[in-house]
Every structure is written in C-alpha cells, then in structure tokens.
Amino acid sequence: MKETNIVNETGDAVISLEGVAFGYDPEHPILHNITLSVPRGQWVSIVGPNGCGKSTLVKLLNALLPKSAGEIVVCGQPLEEETIGSIRGSIGMVFQNPDNQFVGATVEEDILFGLEGLCLSYDEMDERLKLYTEKLGISHLLSKHPGELSGGQKQRVAIASILAMKPGIVIFDEASSMLDEGSRNELLVILQGMRDEGYTILMITHDADEILASDRVLALHGGSLAADLTPEELFRDQELLARCHLREPYPWQLARELQRLGIRTDVPASEKELIDTLWPYNYSK
C-alpha cells in the first residue's frame, strides 16, 4: 500500500475520517479502515477501479449510507443522528445520472426543492434562484421539463440546485461520466470557478483532465485507501495507474512518445505547455 500523505494534519480540515468501515455483510466489508482528512478549499479527486468503494465512501460522508465503524467529522461536527440535518446542509452531492436526481417537474421546481426544505423566505429563495441560474447559464430554462434538456444542461441544473443551498463542500459522484466532450469541458470550467470561490470539492472521476485539474488524488483499491498523492505523482506511477484503470492525460502520452523518438520534452502540465515546448522545433528544422 502506498501512502504519500499530502494532507494528514487536521488543522483546517472540513472532512476527517478515522478508521471508517462499511459493509452490508460484516464478513465482507466494502470499505475498511479509511483514515483521511480534507482541508477547506481543496479539490480532491477520488479514483479507483469500479467496485472499489468510491461511491460508498462519499455516501458515508452525509449519512446516505450508515458507517459500520470509525468516526466521521464534517465541518467540526461528528456525524451522528442529531447532526445529519446540519451536515447535509453543508455537503452537496451531484450524482452520475442527471435524470435520476431531478426531483421537480421543471428546472425552477427542482432548484426550489432544496431551498424550500431550508425554510428560506420568498426573497431569499428568489435571490438565490436568480443568482445561481444566471451563474450556470440556465436562467432561460426555468420552465423546461427535464425531458427537454440535454445531458449537460441537466447536470448544470443539478449543480445549480446544490450550489443554491450554499454548501461549503460539493461532492461529484462521476458527474461527468454521462456527458459528451463539450459538456465535460463546461463542467471542468464550472469546477475551476468553484475552486476559485473557495468550495471544497470531492470528485469521483476516471477522467485524466479532471484529475490533473485537481489538487490531490485519493486512490482506492479493494475497499481501502491505496494512495494519497498529487495528480502529477499519480500520472508518473504507471503501476498505480494500471491498478486504478486510468490513462495518462493526452499531452503526457504524447510527450512520452516524443521522448521515445528522441525529442527532448519535459512532461507538460497542459496542452499549451506542450505546444510551447514543441514550437521551437518548428524553427530549428
């Protein structure tokens, strides 16, 4: 097991788990002995092969599933029956299938569903409805039925309905896996904006670009934490990549091929950096 703990000190941790386990059958736990902490404002990618317990882990954080053992503390509150309501108010979740998380019959009703549950005044609800629909570019879709929206638009509605509740932490459970390339890029831009605004983001993903954009990676394997490292460290570890069924980002793959052909290129952080590195070769020929 690899442990490259980047953040294990709980100084400003908004989420901390200590020896957490979960299983429907005590003989066969799905998650065992998970210990980690996430500081405020960090963007964490959670990776691992299918069935390794990623979704189970994030569902434990707001008690959608009950832990079997260990301790979970969210925003300074230990997760117990009495604190579930308050903790759910501070954690928002965006799920994989945007169709199944649409509670309202229209975009407006769906966003209001969470706000009405917070018992907000009309003015407060109206202000948040306008603010977050404009922010996510869906203010023209308020009267639309989910069947009339594209996958990307549905996922924007799901994000707006979560952000309007003003949680400090947002969890994305493979939220981009059912989106096309364009919608994925849009989601990435939204996530980058959220990070700039100070949200703590936990994102279950298999997408190399999303992982590369994050601050930290938690790799799960067989129900336990296999590694806690930076995205760059993950993409340099070919064995871990293979175990997590992940591929390097495209610029990394290209740089590796160029190195094989004898062209000296450092592993770039982005496509732009790769282009900047390769550009001088144009003139040297």
Add this chain to the structure above:
Amino acid sequence: MNERLLLGRSIETGSWVHKLDARSKITGMLLYLAIILLSHSWAAMGLLAVFSVAVMLSTRIPLKYFIKSAKPLRFLMLFIFIVQMLSVKEGEAWLTLGSFSLYEGGLRLGAFSVIRMLFLVTFTSLLTFTTTPGKLNQGLEGILSPFKKLGLKPDRLTMMIGLALRFIPTILDESQIILKAQASRGADLKELPLKEKGRMLVSLLVPVITSAFRRAQDLVYSMEARGFRMDAPRTRYHRLRWGTADTLFVVMFIIMGVAVAVL
C-alpha cells in the same frame, strides 16, 4: 411538442386561466364532473360543448393539444359506444336483422357516453395544461388540508403524485429503448403474434421495473442529500392566492351546472 412530454405538462401562454389559483381550477374540474353527469339531453350537451370549447379557447392553447389528450382513449370510447348500443333496448327499433335489433335509446345512450367521456378527458386536460405540476400539487394539498384531522397526510400524497408525473415520460422513454434493444436482437414486438407479444411483455416489464427501482433509489439519495425529510417543515416559493377571479371561475361552473340540470 413531444406527445410523451404532454403527460402532466403545463403549456404556458399567460392566459387568465393560467393565472388562477390551482384550488379554484381543481374545484372547477370537480364541478365539471358533476355537470357532465347531469347532462341528459341534446340541448344540455350542446350547451356544455359551447361552454367547454369557449373556456378551452380562452386558455390560448391550441385545441389540437386537448384533442390529442383524448386520442389514447379512442378504443375505449368505441367499446363503450358499442356496448351501450347493443345492451340498451329502449325506444324505436332503428335497424332489425332477424332477431337482432338496434334501438334509438341504445344509440342515444352510446353517443351520450362517448361525448361525456370526450368532454371529461379533453376539458380536464385544461387543469394540467394551465397549471405547473408544482402549483397543482400545492392546490391539491390545500384542498385536502381539512382531511389532516382525519390522519391523512396531503403532503405525502401530493409528493407521490408529483414524482409519478415527473417520471412517467422518463420511464416511457426507457421502455422504448428496451423495446428497440430487443428488436435489434431479433425480437420485434410489432411483428410478433399476439400470444408471443404477451410473453415479450414480461421480458419488457422486468427490466423496466428493475430500472424504476434503481431510479427510485437514486432519487431518494438525491432528495436526502438535499436535506429532505418526510414531514419536516418547508416554506413555499409560490403561494396560493384566492382572488375574485377564482370565485367567479367557480361560480361560472355552478351557473353552468344549474343551466344543464334545467335543460
């Protein structure tokens, strides 16, 4: 507009009916049911037709949408007409073939039943066409609120209705996908004999039901993650407001009921 999307969908035109309180529209529809049952003459039917079409036109929603809502029931209407025509033996015999006769009373009752059903389905679509599902639920909750004293929980009932309406198009879409997937593997429902169709329906229902359970589980997660708790207090963005127009709307149906009963 996609026909499947018409199920439980409102069509916004900003007409006076759209602006009414959902409770007055629900009350109006209940009164309309009573009016239909009170109509026993051609004159009453004629008056009802003029009234219904006038109200439908005033919503500024094209009449074709109302007619479309009755289309799925066309075979049921035909069945009712035939049964009434053959079973009622009143009045003059219009057609006699050996020992079998068709009577004027049977034809009249058959026609009345079909017209009543047509009015019922097309006119009550006005409620869902002019009211968003959220407002409709709120109106229903308001009307049922006196029954809270009897232990009924209107909010739970309306939540169930709302979610059912929300998911009907999604589940219909999914069944279409499953049908196409089965057709692509050589089991085309359209081309099978009736007996095989029955067997095939089972293989359609199993995945549709399994998927509906999975969707329900995801939906519960989504609702709980947004802090939803059954019976917990909630505020409302859209508030019900009963105005003069609502009173006039209900009075209009009462007057219509009296007129139809007199005719």
